[in-house]
Amino acid sequence: MEAIIQVRDVTKTFVGKDNKVEALKGINLDIHKGEIYGIIGMSGAGKSTLVRCLNFLERPTTGTVFIEGKDLSQLKEGELRKTRTEIAMIFQHFNLLMQRNVIDNICFPMEIKGTSRKDAVKRAKELLEIVGLSEKAKAYPAQLSGGQKQRVAIARALANNPKILLCDEATSALDPTTTKAILALLKEINEKYGITIVIITHEMAVVQEICTHVAIVDSGNLAETGTVEEVFSRPKSSAARKLVFQDENGKYEEMTGKRCIRIVFKSNSSFEPVIANMVLACKAPVNILLADTKDIGGVAHGQMILQLPDEAVAAEKMIQYLRDRNLEVEELKNYVG
Numbered sequence: 001m002e003a004i005i006q007v008r009d010v011t012k013t014f015v016g017k018d019n020k021v022e023a024l025k026g027i028n029l030d031i032h033k034g035e036i037y038g039i040i041g042m043s044g045a046g047k048s049t050l051v052r053c054l055n056f057l058e059r060p061t062t063g064t065v066f067i068e069g070k071d072l073s074q075l076k077e078g079e080l081r082k083t084r085t086e087i088a089m090i091f092q093h094f095n096l097l098m099q100r101n102v103i104d105n106i107c108f109p110m111e112i113k114g115t116s117r118k119d120a121v122k123r124a125k126e127l128l129e130i131v132g133l134s135e136k137a138k139a140y141p142a143q144l145s146g147g148q149k150q151r152v153a154i155a156r157a158l159a160n161n162p163k164i165l166l167c168d169e170a171t172s173a174l175d176p177t178t179t180k181a182i183l184a185l186l187k188e189i190n191e192k193y194g195i196t197i198v199i200i201t202h203e204m205a206v207v208q209e210i211c212t213h214v215a216i217v218d219s220g221n222l223a224e225t226g227t228v229e230e231v232f233s234r235p236k237s238s239a240a241r242k243l244v245f246q247d248e249n250g251k252y253e254e255m256t257g258k259r260c261i262r263i264v265f266k267s268n269s270s271f272e273p274v275i276a277n278m279v280l281a282c283k284a285p286v287n288i289l290l291a292d293t294k295d296i297g298g299v300a301h302g303q304m305i306l307q308l309p310d311e312a313v314a315a316e317k318m319i320q321y322l323r324d325r326n327l328e329v330e331e332l333k334n335y336v337g
């Protein structure tokens with residue numbers, strides 16, 4: 001099936017007075033209908049620029065984007081505006097109209113489209129129900145919490161029945177509990193209405209929570225793309241490894257020079273007895289550099305990175321020991337990459 005969003009060779013260069021920033025260096029990406037696609041990367045990697053290129057809020061310097069097969073670069077201004085109504089967007093800071101109450105914020109895009117006041121209010125009330133905020137219809141944004149403001153923004157984004165919802169750091173200003181609730185709402189919307197969702201974030205936890213697929217942006221390039229399961233359980237690029245293995249403070253220990261392996265497993269069993277028995281059987285110690293389990297789509301995935309003993313025979317014996325127990329062992333030639 002043809003992807004609903006096709007990004008083809010997109011570059012974006014910002015030219016300043018005496019400098020030039022290549023924010024995107026040739027991006028190719030396919031996002032299919034119904035996916036929840038995470039786009040993740042470090043600060044300055046180019047995520048916001050990429051998401052703004054998806055609806056041509058930002059025109060790529062070269063390359064183009066196809067939405068349902070339509071080449072955005074070939075559309076006239078009016079056609080582009082029409083296509084954009086099918087691609088809604090929500091933001092980190094909600095962007096609500098402060099002088100309007102909740103209902104009137106949600107009615108706003110329908111007013112622009114020319115929907116009658118009566119129909120718009122009816123639809124706004126339905127949307128408020130969907131986002132679980134019916135009791136706040138008459139409230140003003142200043143009277144709402146961050147999570148409630150984002151619910152209003154989501155209701156407003158859905159007003160004109162978009163096919164795609166772009167979320168630019170939509171949970172970055174929210175606390176972890178509110179973040180979870182908003183992500184659950186996005187997932188519900190995706191499932192109930194089949195809306196394709198693209199989520200820009202710098203938080204791995206967001207991707208892990210709801211995304212089906214992920215693209216890792218690194219210095220204007222796509223370092224890696226795949227299902228969340230693939231990328232999280234076997235990150236190939238150093239950019240992906242840095243994101244997957246960073247600790248809660250975003251720190252990533254650099255370790256090079258020694259022979260390291262990653263063990264990956266997919267079950268609820270624990271690593272520890274295997275490692276302890278391996279050490280006993282091989283009569284050599286190992287250094288556990290990282291042990292981590294993550295819940296991805298309801299399946300526990302574990303990974304452990306071990307530094308093997310310098311002594312080659314013992315190291316080989318250990319790898320064989322683990323493989324004999326059907327664990328996936330990958331040698332990390334250069335742990336940091």
Ligand SMILES: Nc1ncnc2c1ncn2[C@@H]1O[C@H](COP(=O)(O)OP(=O)(O)OP(=O)(O)O)[C@@H](O)[C@H]1O
Pocket residue numbers: 014015021022023041042043044045046047048049050202
């Ligand atoms: N309008 C602009 N003019 C000049 N440079 C820009 C403009 N917008 C973005 N850039 C530059 O392009 C690069 C990518 O920026 P972008 O905002 O896309 O990154 P990001 O991954 O979204 O970062 P963050 O997570 O910090 O928002 C940065 O070096 C940034 O300074």
